[in-house]
Amino acid sequence: MTSLGQVVLAIEEYRRFVVSQIRKARTDHEFGQQILQKWQEAKARIGTTVTPTGLRLPRLALPDLDEAGEIARFLCEEGLPGEFPYLTAAYPEQYLEPAAADSKENETRRNHEKPVIEEPTRLFAGLGLAEDTNERFHYLSRNQRSKRLSTAFDGPTLYGVGASADGVFGKIGEGGVAIDTVEDMERLYAGFALDQPNVSVSMTISGPAPILLAMFLVAAKHRFGPDVGPKLRGTIQADVLKEVQAQNELIFPIEPSLRFLADMVDYSSREMPRWYPISISGYHIAEAGATPVQQAAYTLSNGFAYVDYFRNRGLDVNVFGPRLSFFLDCGLDVEYVALARVCRKIWAIGMREVFGGGNRAQILKLHTQTSGRSLIAADWHNNLTRTAAELMLACMNATNSCHSNSADEPFTTPSEEYARYAAHAQAILLEESGLFRHMMNTLPGSPGMKVIGNAVEEAILEEFREIEQQGGVLGAVERRYQRSQIQASGHMLENQIYNGVRPVIGLNRYYDQGRDWPEVRMMRTPKEKKQLQLDRLQDFEKRHAGESERCLDRLSDVVDNGGNVFEELTRTVEHCALGQITERLCEVVGKFRPMV
Amino acid sequence: MSPIRILTAVPICDGHDSAINTINLEFIRHGIEVIYLGYHRSAKDIARAAVQEDVVAIGLSTYNGGHIEFFGEVVDLLEQRRLAPPIKLFGGGGGTITHADAQIMYGHGVDRIFFAGTPLEEMVKYLRGGYGDVARFPYDLAFAGSDQFLSRQLTLADNGSGLPPQASETASAANKHVRSTKVIGLTGPGGAGKTTLIDELVLRFLHSHAADRRVAILSHDPSIVGSGALLGDRATMIYSQHDRVFMRSIGTRGMAGGLSLSTDRCLKILAESNLFEFILMETVGTGQEAIPFGVDRHLVDQSVLVMPPDYGSRIQLQKIAMIDVADVIVVNKADLRGARTALTEIESRIRTNRKGQRLLRTQANRHRDTGVDQLFELLFTDTDTPQ
Numbered sequence: 001m002t003s004l005g006q007v008v009l010a011i012e013e014y015r016r017f018v019v020s021q022i023r024k025a026r027t028d029h030e031f032g033q034q035i036l037q038k039w040q041e042a043k044a045r046i047g048t049t050v051t052p053t054g055l056r057l058p059r060l061a062l063p064d065l066d067e068a069g070e071i072a073r074f075l076c077e078e079g080l081p082g083e084f085p086y087l088t089a090a091y092p093e094q095y096l097e098p099a100a101a102d103s104k105e106n107e108t109r110r111n112h113e114k115p116v117i118e119e120p121t122r123l124f125a126g127l128g129l130a131e132d133t134n135e136r137f138h139y140l141s142r143n144q145r146s147k148r149l150s151t152a153f154d155g156p157t158l159y160g161v162g163a164s165a166d167g168v169f170g171k172i173g174e175g176g177v178a179i180d181t182v183e184d185m186e187r188l189y190a191g192f193a194l195d196q197p198n199v200s201v202s203m204t205i206s207g208p209a210p211i212l213l214a215m216f217l218v219a220a221k222h223r224f225g226p227d228v229g230p231k232l233r234g235t236i237q238a239d240v241l242k243e244v245q246a247q248n249e250l251i252f253p254i255e256p257s258l259r260f261l262a263d264m265v266d267y268s269s270r271e272m273p274r275w276y277p278i279s280i281s282g283y284h285i286a287e288a289g290a291t292p293v294q295q296a297a298y299t300l301s302n303g304f305a306y307v308d309y310f311r312n313r314g315l316d317v318n319v320f321g322p323r324l325s326f327f328l329d330c331g332l333d334v335e336y337v338a339l340a341r342v343c344r345k346i347w348a349i350g351m352r353e354v355f356g357g358g359n360r361a362q363i364l365k366l367h368t369q370t371s372g373r374s375l376i377a378a379d380w381h382n383n384l385t386r387t388a389a390e391l392m393l394a395c396m397n398a399t400n401s402c403h404s405n406s407a408d409e410p411f412t413t414p415s416e417e418y419a420r421y422a423a424h425a426q427a428i429l430l431e432e433s434g435l436f437r438h439m440m441n442t443l444p445g446s447p448g449m450k451v452i453g454n455a456v457e458e459a460i461l462e463e464f465r466e467i468e469q470q471g472g473v474l475g476a477v478e479r480r481y482q483r484s485q486i487q488a489s490g491h492m493l494e495n496q497i498y499n500g501v502r503p504v505i506g507l508n509r510y511y512d513q514g515r516d517w518p519e520v521r522m523m524r525t526p527k528e529k530k531q532l533q534l535d536r537l538q539d540f541e542k543r544h545a546g547e548s549e550r551c552l553d554r555l556s557d558v559v560d561n562g563g564n565v566f567e568e569l570t571r572t573v574e575h576c577a578l579g580q581i582t583e584r585l586c587e588v589v590g591k592f593r594p595m596v
Numbered sequence: 597m598s599p600i601r602i603l604t605a606v607p608i609c610d611g612h613d614s615a616i617n618t619i620n621l622e623f624i625r626h627g628i629e630v631i632y633l634g635y636h637r638s639a640k641d642i643a644r645a646a647v648q649e650d651v652v653a654i655g656l657s658t659y660n661g662g663h664i665e666f667f668g669e670v671v672d673l674l675e676q677r678r679l680a681p682p683i684k685l686f687g688g689g690g691g692t693i694t695h696a697d698a699q700i701m702y703g704h705g706v707d708r709i710f711f712a713g714t715p716l717e718e719m720v721k722y723l724r725g726g727y728g729d730v731a732r733f734p735y736d737l738a739f740a741g742s743d744q745f746l747s748r749q750l751t752l753a754d755n756g757s758g759l760p761p762q763a764s765e766t767a768s769a770a771n772k773h774v775r776s777t778k779v780i781g782l783t784g785p786g787g788a789g790k791t792t793l794i795d796e797l798v799l800r801f802l803h804s805h806a807a808d809r810r811v812a813i814l815s816h817d818p819s820i821v822g823s824g825a826l827l828g829d830r831a832t833m834i835y836s837q838h839d840r841v842f843m844r845s846i847g848t849r850g851m852a853g854g855l856s857l858s859t860d861r862c863l864k865i866l867a868e869s870n871l872f873e874f875i876l877m878e879t880v881g882t883g884q885e886a887i888p889f890g891v892d893r894h895l896v897d898q899s900v901l902v903m904p905p906d907y908g909s910r911i912q913l914q915k916i917a918m919i920d921v922a923d924v925i926v927v928n929k930a931d932l933r934g935a936r937t938a939l940t941e942i943e944s945r946i947r948t949n950r951k952g953q954r955l956l957r958t959q960a961n962r963h964r965d966t967g968v969d970q971l972f973e974l975l976f977t978d979t980d981t982p983q
Contacts, residue, residue: 170665590963
C-alpha cells in the first residue's frame with residue numbers, strides 16, 4: 001500500500017472517530033459535560049463587531065446548539081476557523097477588519113492571535129522584459145499595504161530555453177516576462193524591499209524552477225547582502241507532477257525533476273525558512289479540462305506524493321510540511337461551493353494521521369485563481385461577472401490569497417485597465433461589501449454546502465482508491481491515468497458547450513449577432529524589446545564566457561555525484577544563463593519525453 | 597481515394613494541447629489522416645516533418661503569443677523548399693489571434709485562421725473543401741536526393757499508384773540485393789515501448805555516426821480503409837526530429853498483421869534512395885499471431901521483438917509466434933515487476949529454439965540506459981548482417 005492508500009484509510013477511520021465521539025458525548029455524561037464546557041468557552045472567546053449601520057454582530061457565528069452530541073459533531077467535522085480539521089478556514093479572522101481598539105474584549109483577544117492581516121489580493125503579472133513587468137508590479141501594488149507580487153513567465157523561460165534559441169524570437173516576452181539571466185532577475189523586482197516582511201514574491205514556473213529560484217536568491221543577495229535568505233518571502237510553483245498530468249511544461253524526466261525539487265526544498269527549508277518552495281497546483285489541471293473533483297483529487301494526491309518523496313529523502317515533515325502551499329482553480333460549477341473546504345480537511349487528516357505532521361504542517365494554505373477557461377471572447381464584458389461570482393465562491397471557501405482574472409484575458413495579457421477592475425473586484429467583495437469583513441463565517445455552513453461537501457469528499461476518496469490501485473501517484477502517472485481522465489473531461493466539457501448542455505451566456509445562449517468581436521487593446525512585446533533581450537543575453541554570455549564552461553562542468557559533477565544540485569545552482573547562475581544550464585542538465589539527465 | 601493527410605502541432609515553448617487534442621479527434625472522425633507532432637515544436641521540426649510526411653496542410657494551435665512570427669517562419673521554411681503543390685498552413689489560437697493579426701498572417705502566406713468559437717464542423721468542412729483534391733505528381737529529378745523527392749515517391753507508392761517511374765528504373769538493381777542500407781524491423785505488442793526505443797537508438801546513432809550519415813524511420817499506425825487515423829508516433833519522439841532523420845508514418849488502411857499494403861514498396865524506395873545507413877521499421881502494436889516481416893523475414897535484415905514484462909502467463913508466452921522468428925528479443929520496461937520472470941522464461945524458450953537468437957533487457961525511458969546501449973551495439977555495429 002502506498003501512502004495514498006493510508007490516507008484513504010485515515011479518512012475512513014476519522015469518519016468512524018466522529019461517530020464514536022458523538023455517541024460518547026451522548027452516552028458518557030462526563031465527556032458530554034466537557035464538550036458543553038468547551039462550547040461555552042468557545043462562545044465566550046468570540047469578540048463583537050459593529051457594522052457601519054450600527055448593527056452589533058459576533059465576529060464568529062456558531063450554530064445554535066445545546067446538545068453535546070451535535071456539538072461534538074460540529075467540532076469534529078468542521079472545527080472552529082483555524083482549528084482541526086480546518087473546514088471553515090485555515091486561520092481565524094482571515095478577512096476581518098482589525099477589531100476596534102476601544103473594545104476591551106477584543107484587545108485581550110488580539111494579543112494571542114495573528115496580528116497582521118494581509119489583503120489576499122495577489123495579481124499575476126508578466127509581460128515584455130523584466131523592467132516592463134517591474135513597472136506593472138509597481139502600478140498594481142501602489143495602494144497595497146503588503147506588496148504581493150506574482151510573476152508570469154514567457155514561453156521560452158517556462159521551457160528553460162534561451163532567448164537566443166532557434167525559432168523562439170517571436171515568443172520573447174509574450175504572455176509573460178522574459179528571464180534569461182540573474183541580471184534580468186535583478187531588474188524584475190527592482191525597487192521592492194525584498195528583505196522586508198510586507199513584500200512577498202510568487203513565481204509561476206515549474207520545469208526550470210530550481211534555476212529560477214537560484215537566480216532570485218542570488219539577485220537578492222546582490223542587492224541586500226549575503227544574509228538575506230532567511231528574510232525572503234514568497235512561493236515558487238515547482239509542481240513537477242501536474243506538468244506531467246496537465247500542463248506539459250516539464251524539461252527533465254520525472255525522476256531527476258523530483259530530485260532537483262527535493263534538493264531545492266531541502267536547501268530552502270534550511271536557508272530560506274520563510275519561502276514556500278512548492279505550490280501544489282490544481283489550477284492547470286482544471287484549466288486542461290478536469291472536473292472539480294478530479295482537480296482536487298489529483299492535486300491532493302500529488303501533494304501527498306511529494307510529502308512521501310521528501311520524507312524518503314530524509315527531510316522532516318515538520319520542517320518542510322509548513323512550507324508547502326496549494327493553488328486551486330475556482331470556476332462556476334457547484335462543487336466549488338465547498339471544494340477548497342474539503343481539501344483542507346483531507347489534507348489535515350492525511351498529514352496528521354499518516355505523516356505525523358504537527359499543527360503547522362496540517363494546514364493547507366491556499367491560493368485561488370478564478371477560472372481562465374470560463375472566460376470567453378464572445379460578449380466578453382460578461383467575464384467581469386463570471387470572475388466576480390467565482391471570486392465570491394473562493395472567498396466563501398476562505399482562500400488565503402486570490403488572483404481574479406481580467407476580463408480581457410481570452411485575448412491578451414491583461415491590460416492595465418482590466419487588471420485594475422480585477423483587483424477592485426476583490427476589494428469590493430472584501431472591503432466594500434459586508435459579506436466577509438464583519439464575521440468569519442457569514443456564509444459557510446449551509447445545509448447545501450454540507451451536502452455538496454460530503455459528496456465531493458467521497459468522490460475524491462474514490463479517485464484516491466483508483467490511483468492507489470495503479471500503484472500510487474507515480475504508478476498512475478506512468479500509466480497516464482490522470483492525464484487520460486483530464487483529457488476525457490476536457491473533451492466532455494467542449495462537447496457540452498457545443499451541444500448546449502452546458503450553457504455559456506453569449507456563446508451558446510443569448511447569442512447576440514454582431515457583438516461577437518471586441519475591440520481590445522492587445523498587449524504585445526515590440527520587436528525592438530525582443531531584440532534587446534537577445535542582445536542582453538548575448539552580452540551576458542560574452543562577459544562570462546571565461547567562467548561558464550567551468551561552472552557547467554562543476555554542475556554536471558554535482559548531478560552525477562549526488563550532491564545538492566540547488567546549492568550548486570546558486571553558484572552556476574552567477575555566470576551561466578538559463579538556456580545554457582538547461583541544455584547542460586538535459587545532456588546529463590535526459591529530456592522529458594512528452595506524454596500525449 | 598486516399599484520405600486527406602495533414603500534420604498538426606503546437607508551436608515551440610507552448611504546451612497548450614487541450615484544443616488540438618479535441619480537434620485531432622474530430623478530424624480523424626471525419627476521415628482525415630492526422631500526423632500529430634505534439635507540443636513545444638520548433639518551426640524547423642514542423643516544416644521538416646510536413647515535408648517528410650508529404651501532407652497537404654499543417655494545422656497549428658497556438659496560445660501563448662508570437663504567432664505572427666512563428667507562422668511566418670513555418671511559411672518561409674516551406675517556401676524555401678519549392679514544394680509542389682505548396683503545403684498550406686492553417687491554425688487557430690482562441691482569442692489570442694486577432695482579426696488584424698490574421699490579415700498580417702494571410703499577407704505572409706498563411707491559408708486560414710480559425711477564430712474563437714468556430715464550430716469544429718466548420719473546420720472539417722474547410723479542410724475537405726480546400727485540401728481534398730490536391731493532385732500530386734513526382735518531383736522533377738532535379739530534386740533527387742531531397743526529402744521532398746523521396747517523400748513524394750512514398751506518397752505515390754502508399755496511395756497505390758505502384759512504384760513511381762523514377763524508382764522503377766532502379767528497381768531491377770534492388771532485386772539483386774545490392775543493398776547499402778540495413779533494414780531493422782521492430783515489432784511487438786502495443787505499449788511495449790517500441791517508439792521510445794527507436795528514439796533512443798536514433799539518439800545513439802546521431803552521436804556515434806558521422807554528421808553526413810542519415811537514418812530513416814518507417815512507422816506504422818493502424819487505420820481503417822476510408823477512415824481517418826491518428827499517426828502519433830512523432831509526438832513522443834524527442835531526438836528523431838532532426839535533419840539527419842527521415843521519418844515517415846503510414847496508416848495500415850485495413851491491413852492486418854502490423855504493416856501496410858505499401859510497406860514493401862516504401863521500404864524499397866527508402867533503400868534505393870541510397871540516403872540512409874539504416875532504416876528502422878516499426879510495426880503497429882501486434883497480437884500473438886503476428887509475424888509481420890514474414891517467416892523468412894525477407895522484408896528486413898534483422899528483426900527485433902520488443903516485449904513488456906507483463907505478457908501474462910507462461911502459456912501466453914508460448915503463443916507469441918514472433919519469439920521463434922525474431923533475431924533479437926528485447927524485454928523493455930525492465931524496471932517493472934515481472935521482468936526477471938519474463939527474462940527467465942524467454943531465455944529458456946529461445947535456448948530450445950537453437951537459432952542463435954539474442955535476448956536483451958532495456959529500460960528505454962531511462963536516460964543513458966546501458967541495455968539500450970547494448971541493443972544499439974548489436975543492431976548498428978554488428979557486421980554479421982548484410983551491410
